[in-house]
Amino acid sequence: MPIDISKIPSPCYVLEERLLRRNLELLNRVQTASGASIIVALKGFSMYATFPMVKQYLSGATASSLNEARLIFEEMKCKAHVYAPAYKPQEFDELMSYSSHITFNSLNQWNQFKDKVQGFERKISCGIRINPQYAEVETDMYNPCIVGSRLGITRDLLGEKLPEGIEGLHSHTLCENDSYTLERTLVHIEEKFGDLLHQVKWLNLGGGHLMTREGYNHEHLISLIKRLRETYNIEIILEPGSAIGWQTGYLTSTVLDIIDAQGIDVAILDVSFAAHMPDTLEMPYKPRIWGATDAVVGNEKPTYRMGGMTCLAGDFMGDYSFEKPLSIGDSVVFDDMIHYTMVKTTTFNGVGLPSIGIWKENDEFQLLKSFGFETYKDRI
Ligand SMILES: Cc1ncc(COP(=O)(O)O)c(C=O)c1O
Missing domain, CATH: 2.40.37.10 (Lyase, Ornithine Decarboxylase; Chain A, domain 1)
Structure with missing residues (x-):
């Protein structure tokens, strides 16, 4: 009706609950079949009244600020994955209290906060964001691989061995893309960072996976994820925002x-x-x-x-x-x-x-x- x-x-702004549930059911099917963890990116969808329903299907949420991390902690009642281009020293203690995973955008940032995070009362899994220098995003405003991009570390700045304490890599280069764009992107990730993937526990493939758009080939995505999990023996995390609120x-x-x-x-x-x-x-x-x-x-x-x-x-x-x-x-x-409106x-x-x-x-x-x-x- x-x-x-x-x-x-x-x-x-009015969200149709049954349309959201339909998206979540689909995302959960992909999650279960692929063995990946799918978490919601609050930057795209943070309508927290729906978090109890989101939590029934997804594995958690990702934050790009202290405020988002706190919202996840208070309203989704779980710890957040966090990534931001830089963290504020005066916020970091509070940020840690809401976080299960923290990804750093530079080695400077990791060096600045590693003692704090490693001395924290419980384990927080740390990662760094990489820049594979490949994205199929037409609008520069949304392309994290433009020349001079501040988002992520290029391979030339990383040695043969990841810093002690880094157990994840994070790559976000997709924007409303399909699994075939991901497949082409993985060629660049593996070519440049393949050796380092053997050194980590998890790979976060960011957002931009528009799995709820009609025509998306879920079986293809599932096969890509399974191959990555098997080849490198790692956990795969996807953190879409748009796909959750898409057409809801x-x-x-x-x-x-x-x-x-x-x-x-x-x-x-x-x-x-x-x-x-x-x-x-x-x-x-x-x-x-x-x-x-x-x-x-x-x-x-x-x-x-x-x-x-x-x-x-x-x-x-x-x-x-x-x-x-x-x-x-x-x-x-x-x-x-619904996505990228209320939040903006x-x-x-x-x-x-x-x-x-x-x-x-x-x-x-x-x-x-x-x-x-x-x-x-x-x-x-
Ligand atoms: C690091 C990161 N993760 C996840 C997302 C969510 O992307 P999307 O809403 O396109 O799925 C974004 C969006 O900009 C991002 O920058």
């Missing part, structure tokens, strides 16, 4: 005004691409809207540009054709707006943050949060 938009406030929900919005901008009909919405859907401008990509298609040229269909509610000139997305004309007060629902929203221009809710499996809507002036004021 489709969800009933009239029961949901505007604007609101929407951003609802309302038409506030319709204007004629020099011949272009613009629907001004109560949401902002810049503040609420920043990836649409960063990547960029054109989000799908329920009941609309790309502008149909030379056709009679009513066509509109979607205008964001900030005064940023570029805060718009166009153009879309609808079956019938839009009116002020109509709902406009953006599809696939801002109150730029003082715009309010969308509410957050869940369309439950029993077909009831649960409003989790609404935000007001205090949220805006707290941030500045």
